[in-house]
Every structure is written in structure tokens, then in C-alpha cells.
Amino acid sequence: MHKVSLVRSALEVFQKATEANIDLLSMNSNKAYKVYVRLMFLRIGEIDTLNEKYQAQIAIESRWSIELDKISSNLSSDELNRLLHGKSISLMKYAETNWHPQLYVENALGDLKEQIRYSARKSKIDSQIYIREYRDIKGLFWEKLELHHFPSDVQDLSISIGSMFYNDKVILIADPYYSSGVNREAFIDQQEWSLYEHVDTQQRYIKEFLFREDNDDEEEEEDKGNGEDDNANAINNKERYRSILTVTCHAARRSNYFYWNGYWLIFLITIVSFCIFSIPPNLAANRLQICCTLLLTSITFRWTVNRSLPTISYLTTMDKYAIMCLFILVILSIWHAIIGGLIFYNTPDSRVTPASRFVHLDQYVLYLSIGIFILIHVILFIWLFCVPLKHRRQLKEKDIQYRRLISEEGHLIKKKSQRKSDYIPISIQN
Incomplete structure (x- = not known):
């Protein structure tokens, strides 16, 4: 009877530990920061179809909500007053002492020239404080360029943005209030390529591969029979994912x-x-x-x-x-x-x-x-x-929809300005 009671107590401890760990995982997933991202192609340089890369200068604007007491201690009374009244304030050295999503460009080639600055602003829609991160990036980016339909091909020039945190900490979402875009005027290869106005966004998750260390076999023998350790190892070895947001513009080759x-x-x-x-x-x-x-x-x-x-x-x-x-x-x-x-x-x-x-x-x-x-x-x-020309016609139709949405956004800006609103919702159909 004594052995049965010991087994029962061990099972109860194991069940409680499992439930606690599951609750912890659900809490982490619910506490994940939702980071809203907007990307602008400021300048697109040479498109190298042979080496599958292109030059570009991009601007990434990301924002996430934060509690006021986390930054109020570092603000002066004037800055705090401006922030509470919906004005934007600049935050110097914010990343040194505060949390940020640690964004990176997944398809970057070599070293990037990057400038980062932060600001804070109170939203007049939900009355929350948002931290904004502005990244000005210049460099080379890799892209798989397909030439099956050459010379009637259309190339997708994309930027994939990721976070150093897993999806239980950070989830990247396309900004629903400000749309991404591309500057067609600052396009170097205009004689060889024609750039479309609209951009597409895609949210996806990539699996992070975990490598097992050599001393895991020894640890398994030591932890054998310990339910809590086994459960913790099972959770740590679980497949983890990173949130990736891809913003894509399209360039059609001038094939005449x-x-x-x-x-x-x-x-x-x-x-x-x-x-x-x-x-x-x-x-x-x-x-x-x-x-x-x-x-x-x-x-x-x-x-x-x-x-x-x-x-x-x-x-x-x-x-x-x-x-x-x-x-x-x-x-x-x-x-x-x-x-x-x-x-x-x-x-x-x-x-x-x-x-x-x-x-x-x-x-x-x-x-x-x-x-x-x-x-x-x-x-x-x-x-x-x-086949090839149909794809071009579809992209031109998307440009027409994009211009229509931009015109609607302009009317909404006038209405929202009268109401003193901050964000204007806009969505683009892919």
C-alpha cells in the first residue's frame, strides 16, 4: 500500500507540473507583443537577374503598444504633457534601456547601412501609447528571380522582416492603418524595368531547428524517473517558430x-x-x-x-x-x-x-x-x-485598385482630421 501511495503522489506531482507548464505556455502566447510593421521602398537600384539580387533603400516603420509608466520616468514634464495630448516625442537611446522587437531583414546580403530612431505617440483611436521604430536601410537583398517567361517576365522584389524573438514573444503584423508602398520615381532601371504601384504583404512562420547536444544522453540517464525534468525538457525541445512578414513589389521587364x-x-x-x-x-x-x-x-x-x-x-x-x-x-x-x-x-x-x-x-x-x-x-x-501577359494585366488591375484605395484614403484623411483621429484603416486585396 505504501508503494501505491508513493506512485499516486508521484503521478499527482507530474500532472500538476504538466498543467503548470501548459498554462505557462498559453500565458506566453497570449502575452506576445503584436508589432505592426509598414515598409516603404524608397529607392530601388539595379536588378541583377543573373546573381538573383537587387539594390534597394527601404524604410521600416514598426510600432507596438506600451504602458505609460514604463517610459514616464525617462520623460520630462513637457514631453509627458505633449505625449498625453497626442503629440509625437523623440526617444533618445530607447533601445539601450527598454524592450524592442529586435527586427532584422531575413534576405539581406552582406552588411547593411542602417539608421534607427525611436519615438512615442498616443493613439486617439484606442488611447494607447505606441512606440515607433524607424529603420532606414540601404544594401543588397537576395530574391529568387524566375526567368521562365523571359523576356515577358515579371519579377517579385521582396523584403522579409523577422524578429529575434519567437512567435510566443513577438508576432509581426502588417500595419492595418498605414499601407506599405514603393517610390516609383526613384527607380534606376526604368529603361529596362517597369515598376508597379501596389505592394503585397504576406505573414508566415518559419520553423526554428533545434540541435541536440552531445551530453543529452547522460542527462537523460540522470533525469530518468524525474517527471518535472522530463516535462521541462519536452517543452524546451518543442518546435519553435518565428514570425516573418514579407513585403513585395513587382517589376515587369520592358521586352520590346x-x-x-x-x-x-x-x-x-x-x-x-x-x-x-x-x-x-x-x-x-x-x-x-x-x-x-x-x-x-x-x-x-x-x-x-x-x-x-x-x-x-x-x-x-x-x-x-x-x-x-x-x-x-x-x-x-x-x-x-x-x-x-x-x-x-x-x-x-x-x-x-x-x-x-x-x-x-x-x-x-x-x-x-x-x-x-x-x-x-x-x-x-x-x-x-x-500566361505571361495575363499576369501583367492582373498586376495592372491591382494598381487600379490601389489608386482607388489611395483616393479613398485621401477622403478619409480629411474626415479623420476633422475628428482629430490618428490612424486611417486601409486594406489592400492580394
């Missing part, structure tokens, strides 16, 4: 140069190959000579065009079109060799007349090849309209 100097010239070189059928089919040597010359010309032109294109491991739309035209030239060269061989083996003097069956066969192949060539281009135009 590549249409005229890429697609059009390849099209002209290929279409000249059909003129070879005007040479009698018994003169296969002359046909093959011209067709091979066009083939070499197309290959040389392709290498010339590729010098201005990024080197990637997959084929772009222009690569597929150029290779398709090369295959057409190769197939036509094979046909000219076949028809020349048939005439040579089936005609005694290797001469043909317009009524010859080989001439009619050659004409059928000409009409068939022209029909296939036209059909391929019709399919290409339909795909181009329905």
Missing part, C-alpha cells in the same frame, strides 16, 4: 527590345528557309548549301543574343523559340537531302519536270511545313496572351 532584336530576327531567318523550295528539288546540293548557311547564321545569332542574357540552368521562352526554329531548319535540311536522294535513285538523268511526282511531293511538304510553322506561332501567341 528583345521582341524586335530576338524573336523578330529569328523569325526572319527561319522564314527565309521556305524560299529554298523555289530551287528545283533535283539540285539538292544547292538547297543544302543555303539551308546549312541559314542554320549556321541562326546559331551564330543565338550566341550573339545570349551574351546579353543571363546564364541559367533552364530554358526561357526565347530559348525554346530559338531552339524550335533551329529544329525547323534541321528538319528542312534533312528533307532536302531525302528528296535529292529519291530523285537521284529513281530518275536516270536526275532531272525532273513540273509534272513529276517528286515535284508534287516537294510542294506538299512545303505547304505542310508552312502550315505547321503558322500553327506553332498561333499557339505561341495564344500562350503569350494567356
Whole structure:
């Protein structure tokens, strides 16, 4: 009986410890700071599609609520009076003695030039004190740039903002009262890219991988039978997540140069190959000579065009079109060799007349090849309209919605200014 009572008491202790730890976790999740973030693309520099990076200068404005007594001791009477009346006050050396979310840019490359300042202001909507952190950042940022639809591609230029704290301490949320944006005037690559007005925001969580130390096996043997320690280790080894907020602007490549100097010239070189059928089919040597010359010309032109294109491991739309035209030239060269061989083996003097069956066969192949060539281009135009250009049309529609929302925000600003309100809610549909 004594052993049973000991077991029961141990189980009760274990259950109480488990409930306490679960309550502690729920309290931590409820106490997580909600940090509202707004990002502005102040300046976008060169977009390097080859190395998947771009230059930019951004401004990050984050705010979170705080109790007045936590900062009132460091404020003068004049600053405290201004703060209570809804005025913004500057906080010098705030991060040295007070809590802040410790934000960082997840997709930054190298060292960033960063300036940080803090201010406080009382919201006239919920009457809470908000600390505002302003970050002015300049540097290089990594972005996965897809070129499958080149030269009709649209690139997403994003900034991913994270916190050094886990999601039980800090949750990053897009500011519902002030929208993020992009400055289209300060865009360096305007001759090569066209920047859209709207931006998209996405909130996600990334899993933090925990590494097990070498002495964990020894600790397990020592802690074996101790319910509280086992439960604490289970909670500490639980998967943890970080809150990430991604703000994305969109840039479309100006593709007219590549249409005229890429697609059009390849099209002209290929279409000249059909003129070879005007040479009698018994003169296969002359046909093959011209067709091979066009083939070499197309290959040389392709290498010339590729010098201005990024080197990637997959084929772009222009690569597929150029290779398709090369295959057409190769197939036509094979046909000219076949028809020349048939005439040579089936005609005694290797001469043909317009009524010859080989001439009619050659004409059928000409009409068939022209029909296939036209059909391929019709399919290409339909795909181009329905896939790459459709994405551009969708982004233009988002720009129209964004301008409409901005105009509505302007009207709300006038109304809210009369009511002396601080924030104007605005939401952008992705």
C-alpha cells in the first residue's frame, strides 16, 4: 500500500507540473507583443537577374503598444504633457534601456547601412501609447528571380522582416492603418524595368531547428524517473517558430527590345528557309548549301543574343523559340537531302519536270511545313496572351485598385482630421 501511495503522489506531482507548464505556455502566447510593421521602398537600384539580387533603400516603420509608466520616468514634464495630448516625442537611446522587437531583414546580403530612431505617440483611436521604430536601410537583398517567361517576365522584389524573438514573444503584423508602398520615381532601371504601384504583404512562420547536444544522453540517464525534468525538457525541445512578414513589389521587364532584336530576327531567318523550295528539288546540293548557311547564321545569332542574357540552368521562352526554329531548319535540311536522294535513285538523268511526282511531293511538304510553322506561332501567341501577359494585366488591375484605395484614403484623411483621429484603416486585396 505504501508503494501505491508513493506512485499516486508521484503521478499527482507530474500532472500538476504538466498543467503548470501548459498554462505557462498559453500565458506566453497570449502575452506576445503584436508589432505592426509598414515598409516603404524608397529607392530601388539595379536588378541583377543573373546573381538573383537587387539594390534597394527601404524604410521600416514598426510600432507596438506600451504602458505609460514604463517610459514616464525617462520623460520630462513637457514631453509627458505633449505625449498625453497626442503629440509625437523623440526617444533618445530607447533601445539601450527598454524592450524592442529586435527586427532584422531575413534576405539581406552582406552588411547593411542602417539608421534607427525611436519615438512615442498616443493613439486617439484606442488611447494607447505606441512606440515607433524607424529603420532606414540601404544594401543588397537576395530574391529568387524566375526567368521562365523571359523576356515577358515579371519579377517579385521582396523584403522579409523577422524578429529575434519567437512567435510566443513577438508576432509581426502588417500595419492595418498605414499601407506599405514603393517610390516609383526613384527607380534606376526604368529603361529596362517597369515598376508597379501596389505592394503585397504576406505573414508566415518559419520553423526554428533545434540541435541536440552531445551530453543529452547522460542527462537523460540522470533525469530518468524525474517527471518535472522530463516535462521541462519536452517543452524546451518543442518546435519553435518565428514570425516573418514579407513585403513585395513587382517589376515587369520592358521586352520590346528583345521582341524586335530576338524573336523578330529569328523569325526572319527561319522564314527565309521556305524560299529554298523555289530551287528545283533535283539540285539538292544547292538547297543544302543555303539551308546549312541559314542554320549556321541562326546559331551564330543565338550566341550573339545570349551574351546579353543571363546564364541559367533552364530554358526561357526565347530559348525554346530559338531552339524550335533551329529544329525547323534541321528538319528542312534533312528533307532536302531525302528528296535529292529519291530523285537521284529513281530518275536516270536526275532531272525532273513540273509534272513529276517528286515535284508534287516537294510542294506538299512545303505547304505542310508552312502550315505547321503558322500553327506553332498561333499557339505561341495564344500562350503569350494567356500566361505571361495575363499576369501583367492582373498586376495592372491591382494598381487600379490601389489608386482607388489611395483616393479613398485621401477622403478619409480629411474626415479623420476633422475628428482629430490618428490612424486611417486601409486594406489592400492580394
